[in-house]
Amino acid sequence: MSITEIKFYKVIEIPANICDNEDIKTKDEKTKGNSGEDRICYDMITDRKGGKWFRGNLHTHTTRSDGRLDPADAAELYRSAGYDFLALTDHWVLSEGDRAGDMLLLPGCEYNSPTGDTRKGVVHIVGAGMKTDPGIARGADMQTAVDAINNAGGIAIYAHPAWSLNSPDQIKPFSGLSGVEIYNSTCGLPSNTRPYSGMIIDLLARDGYILPVMAADDTHSYNGDETKSFIMVNAAELTAESIMGAIRGGKMYASQGPELYLALEGDTITARTSPVEHIFFFSDTCGGAVNTKSGMTGATYKIRASDHFVRAEAVDTEGRYAWSQIIKIRNPNI
Ligand SMILES: [Zn+2]
Ligand SMILES: [Zn+2]
Numbered sequence: 001m002s003i004t005e006i007k008f009y010k011v012i013e014i015p016a017n018i019c020d021n022e023d024i025k026t027k028d029e030k031t032k033g034n035s036g037e038d039r040i041c042y043d044m045i046t047d048r049k050g051g052k053w054f055r056g057n058l059h060t061h062t063t064r065s066d067g068r069l070d071p072a073d074a075a076e077l078y079r080s081a082g083y084d085f086l087a088l089t090d091h092w093v094l095s096e097g098d099r100a101g102d103m104l105l106l107p108g109c110e111y112n113s114p115t116g117d118t119r120k121g122v123v124h125i126v127g128a129g130m131k132t133d134p135g136i137a138r139g140a141d142m143q144t145a146v147d148a149i150n151n152a153g154g155i156a157i158y159a160h161p162a163w164s165l166n167s168p169d170q171i172k173p174f175s176g177l178s179g180v181e182i183y184n185s186t187c188g189l190p191s192n193t194r195p196y197s198g199m200i201i202d203l204l205a206r207d208g209y210i211l212p213v214m215a216a217d218d219t220h221s222y223n224g225d226e227t228k229s230f231i232m233v234n235a236a237e238l239t240a241e242s243i244m245g246a247i248r249g250g251k252m253y254a255s256q257g258p259e260l261y262l263a264l265e266g267d268t269i270t271a272r273t274s275p276v277e278h279i280f281f282f283s284d285t286c287g288g289a290v291n292t293k294s295g296m297t298g299a300t301y302k303i304r305a306s307d308h309f310v311r312a313e314a315v316d317t318e319g320r321y322a323w324s325q326i327i328k329i330r331n332p333n334i
Contacts, residue, residue, distance in 0.1 A: 052235065053234055054085060054233045054235055055083050055084050055085075055230050055232055055233075056230060056231055056233060057078060057086055057217050057230050058086075058089070058216055058231070059217060059218045060074055060087060061110075064088070064093045064095070065091040065093055066091065066220060067090065067219060067220050067222075068222050069222055074219065074222075075088070077226060078100075078226075078227060079101050079102070081227040083103055083230070084103060084104065084238055085104040085106060085233075085243055086100070086104070086106070087105070087107070087108030089108035089128065090109065090110065091109075092109065092110075093109060104239070106129045106240055106243070106244075107130050107131075108129075109130075110124060110127075111126075111127065111136050111145045112142075114138070118164065118166075121166065121170045123142040123164065123166070123170070124158075124164060125146055125156050125157065127149035127155070129153065129155055129244045130149060130154035131152060133152065134151065134152040135152075136148050143173070143174060146176045150176050153244075154244075155178035155247055157180070158179070158180040158181065158211065159216075159218065160181050160184040160195075160197065161181070161197045161201075162197040163192060163195075165194075166200060168203045168204050168207065168209070171204060171211075172204065172209055178212060178248055179211060179212040179214040180197065180212070180213065181197060181215060181216050181218075182198055182201055182213045182214065182215055183216075183229050183321065184218045185217040185224075185225040185226075186218040186219060187218065188225075190223060190224065191221055191223070191225065198282070198313075201213065202282055202311075205284070205308070205309040205328070208308070208328075210309065212252070215254035215255065215256070215323060228256055229254070230254070231255075232254075233252045234246055234252065250325055253323065253324055254323040255321070256321050258320060259272075259273055259322065260273050260322035262325070262327070264327070267302060267303045269281070269300065269301045269312070269327065270299070270300050270301075271298060271301070271324065272298045273296070273322065275295045275296070275297055275316065276314040276316045277295075277315055277317055278290060278292050279313070279314045280312065281312050282313070284307060284309060285304045285307050303329060307329050308329055308330070309328050309329060310327045310329065311327065312324040
């Protein structure tokens with residue numbers, strides 16, 4: 001994580017996918033977009049350090065548990081949709097790493113707390129990229145599961161907190177998480193009603209708990225919950241090691257289609273996007289920061305005195321969203 005001083009505020013934690021001032025200057029001087037427009041952020045395909053953006057879904061069910069497609073058909077569905085990587089994460093069934101044609105298959109499994117009582121805390125943890133079986137027993141508490149996933153070389157993702165009706169206090173005690181699902185496709189219509197966890201993530205961020213933002217399908221029904229929500233990962237190459245390293249470093253954003261990159265200059269955050277209808281910024285200061293213009297490809301946000309975090313979302317003409325990582329801000333005057 002890089003550290004940048006800006007005016008009276010100190011950004012103490014910047015997502016790794018943000019462009020620093022050096023990137024902006026370099027791009028201004030050297031780079032034009034495909035149609036000749038100035039690019040002030042990473043090139044949309046390959047950044048100046050040679051990194052590429054890869055699309056993947058790390059939460060998928062098959063007939064090995066309660067999903068409707070068998071593993072081979074599920075993998076082929078995602079491969080043919082242009083995904084670069086996928087994890088099959090059936091409940092309590094660990095899948096092995098593999099290749100499905102030109103798509104990378106990461107090992108995966110979903111674990112859950114023994115209780116279904118939301119007052120006690122329903123917790124689902126997705127593990128991906130484990131090099132060995134973490135050996136988690138049913139009934140284990142979920143911090144034990146997170147630790148075992150990390151010890152096995154994987155990443156632990158906090159799944160669908162809104163669907164689980166989690167309060168921030170149920171999530172704060174966890175350590176070792178590599179991400180949280182801000183959007184989970186199958187937790188929305190037509191099967192469920194709480195796909196979006198942005199408010200819980202914002203309440204955590206307000207209190208200083210910053211978790212990397214991810215999106216996933218959690219595909220079960222294949223009735224519209226497939227190939228919808230994903231992460232874009234900025235990695236050097238399509239190998240398990242490279243993708244896992246980039247995710248651990250937070251070099252990613254979440255999306256259903258739009259591209260969304262953040263840049264920081266002075267006390268102004270710039271969001272650059274593919275053409276969208278709205279770009280909005282979230283912080284812990286009350287009051288909206290919504291920008292609306294058909295086909296817009298960027299918007300700015302001036303950091304406010306009472307902000308402790310800022311993140312961005314964008315939505316295109318088809319209602320597809322993109323979600324940035326969270327910028328943590330410390331204001332020494334507060
Ligand atoms: Zn789940
Ligand atoms: Zn699931």
